[in-house]
Amino acid sequence: MVKKGYKLTSASGDGPKTCAFFFSDKGCRNGANCKFSHDAEAAAAAAAAPSGGASDASSSVVSSETESDGEINENKAGAYASLAKKQTPVATHKSIDVGAANPFWTAPAVETPKEEQPSTQEKKKKKRKKSQSTPAPGENIFDLGNEDANNQKGDDAASPPKKQKKVATPDQRQHPTNNNTVSPNGVASFRNLQLPIASFSLPSAHVAQTASVTTSPRPPSPQHEPAPTPPPKPLPVATPAHLKWKDSVIATRKHDNYQNAFDFERKQQEEFSQGISSPHHWIESRPYGQWCKANPAAIAIDCEMCETKDPVTGTTDHKSLCRLSVVNADNPSEVLLDTLVKPEWPVSNYRTWVNGITAKDLENVQFTLRHAQMFMQSLCSDQTVVVGHAVHNDLLALRMKHHTNVDTAMLYVSKDDDGGTPSLKNLAINVLKKQMPEVHDSVNDAKIALDCAEYYRSKGGNVAPVEKVFTRKTRSDPADTTMLLVHRLPTTTQPNHLVEMFLAYTSIKPKNVPDIIFSGSHGKCNVEFTTKEHAELAYINLAGEEREDKTGKKQKRVSLKGGGYVCVRKMKKTN
Numbered sequence: 001m002v003k004k005g006y007k008l009t010s011a012s013g014d015g016p017k018t019c020a021f022f023f024s025d026k027g028c029r030n031g032a033n034c035k036f037s038h039d040a041e042a043a044a045a046a047a048a049a050p051s052g053g054a055s056d057a058s059s060s061v062v063s064s065e066t067e068s069d070g071e072i073n074e075n076k077a078g079a080y081a082s083l084a085k086k087q088t089p090v091a092t093h094k095s096i097d098v099g100a101a102n103p104f105w106t107a108p109a110v111e112t113p114k115e116e117q118p119s120t121q122e123k124k125k126k127k128r129k130k131s132q133s134t135p136a137p138g139e140n141i142f143d144l145g146n147e148d149a150n151n152q153k154g155d156d157a158a159s160p161p162k163k164q165k166k167v168a169t170p171d172q173r174q175h176p177t178n179n180n181t182v183s184p185n186g187v188a189s190f191r192n193l194q195l196p197i198a199s200f201s202l203p204s205a206h207v208a209q210t211a212s213v214t215t216s217p218r219p220p221s222p223q224h225e226p227a228p229t230p231p232p233k234p235l236p237v238a239t240p241a242h243l244k245w246k247d248s249v250i251a252t253r254k255h256d257n258y259q260n261a262f263d264f265e266r267k268q269q270e271e272f273s274q275g276i277s278s279p280h281h282w283i284e285s286r287p288y289g290q291w292c293k294a295n296p297a298a299i300a301i302d303c304e305m306c307e308t309k310d311p312v313t314g315t316t317d318h319k320s321l322c323r324l325s326v327v328n329a330d331n332p333s334e335v336l337l338d339t340l341v342k343p344e345w346p347v348s349n350y351r352t353w354v355n356g357i358t359a360k361d362l363e364n365v366q367f368t369l370r371h372a373q374m375f376m377q378s379l380c381s382d383q384t385v386v387v388g389h390a391v392h393n394d395l396l397a398l399r400m401k402h403h404t405n406v407d408t409a410m411l412y413v414s415k416d417d418d419g420g421t422p423s424l425k426n427l428a429i430n431v432l433k434k435q436m437p438e439v440h441d442s443v444n445d446a447k448i449a450l451d452c453a454e455y456y457r458s459k460g461g462n463v464a465p466v467e468k469v470f471t472r473k474t475r476s477d478p479a480d481t482t483m484l485l486v487h488r489l490p491t492t493t494q495p496n497h498l499v500e501m502f503l504a505y506t507s508i509k510p511k512n513v514p515d516i517i518f519s520g521s522h523g524k525c526n527v528e529f530t531t532k533e534h535a536e537l538a539y540i541n542l543a544g545e546e547r548e549d550k551t552g553k554k555q556k557r558v559s560l561k562g563g564g565y566v567c568v569r570k571m572k573k574t575n
Helices: 040-048 076-085 107-133 147-151 246-253 264-274 369-379 391-398 424-432 442-458 495-506 532-541
Strands: 298-309 316-328 335-340 347-349 385-388 405-407 483-490 517-519 522-528 546-548 554-559 565-569
Touching (some): 246 405, 246 442, 264 391, 298 391, 316 347, 316 369, 316 391, 316 442, 335 369, 369 391, 385 391, 391 405, 424 442, 483 532, 495 522, 495 532
Parallel strands (some): 298 385, 385 405
Antiparallel strands (some): 298 316, 298 347, 316 335, 483 565, 554 565
């Protein structure tokens, strides 16, 4: 309720001021002590004046409050009671029965928006939900059918939130002091970077001359769909030292799997969608110029990787860099860099059996991925030749876009596997007549790849197919395997497609889907489950037709969206 105040005024002219309360029924309570006149003649004149005479300049007394026609009382209580008895325009709501509620509560003004607003928000939520649940065209090669199948993922298929609340990344937490000498254009030389290098060596890191031990080759190479319109790629032509690698670079690019394996843009988008990295976490080699003329024309690299997991989102990075070795290809005896690398996320699998690196080795390491990227950017121009075996794996671990590469996995072909790529171990024994140690040593691997690339170049590319002397060393008996082989995969297939397929068709989430190995127009990969029982149940729940392949192993067909099928095969023969 609006509180009303009153003010006494008098008409213009001379004479005593007349008491306004004198005209009320109760009269003036101050009586003779009133400071205003109670003169009867003045009162009679005031009584004779019209009640609405506030607009008349000759009216004797008016109230400054013109909103109410109620009586003017001598105190607040009397005034409020008087106003309540009269019908005033304040807080009037026609045809509204509010019962015992506050009569000044305007129901239509409150209830109507409350009813309409949630309705509008609900529509927006439904529209947004519908938009999010509709897959983009070509998102998955499998026809997953209905929305319920996709919703079976639940907590198992943890997708990264839109906004990740991360702990400060290593590159945000620490930056090495950089009192470096710089080139004339202000770029620091790679030789003068003050980096917290963590040296590492294996006791058995040597190359023997015998060939009797069967060891594991490198992990399979990730292959991806070719980029629709790849940008022009530079060739090494800056100096004679660059130019001698030109034919090997061209031969690498001609391999059927090159566009898939070195599709850095696709991998960048995959990592972004999975919450592993953002675009600004990637680097790209800069154009050749005065700043790098003193740098080597070619280098050989090898990286060791481990598996890490984001404790906030549960996202797993299967190719987290944990060791980097760089050899000067112009002078192979010079190791430009060999250091352990501290992963950003906690390590969930050190893969010690592959790389020889343990938790204790990484305990006090300060060298991070960003330090590695800093070194590579100061070393490599877009014409620097990067030599390695399945070197796209190393570049992906570095999150470095670079296309002037010589990849020995693509220069040589496997004799017993049509279209397949030979392992570095088989290359070493076939080409160099050297045996490699069981545990990978990245310096040694880089030098072996460089020697094989030099041999290919010296022969003008006329090299014999590589015999498969060593086979992949499995860590468990195939009879107790936790894996299923998925093959006949189209080149557009991505690992997350297989995860979604198994979730939709079997309600079982694979433990790990490695990078798909492509050969020609099809690919394959071993999908790993938590236990062999999970793998068996996933196979049983697939509704496809069961057949035996030519080796007698059972497999089922799974239909694709645009026609055709893929095969899911058991790893052992069963009755």
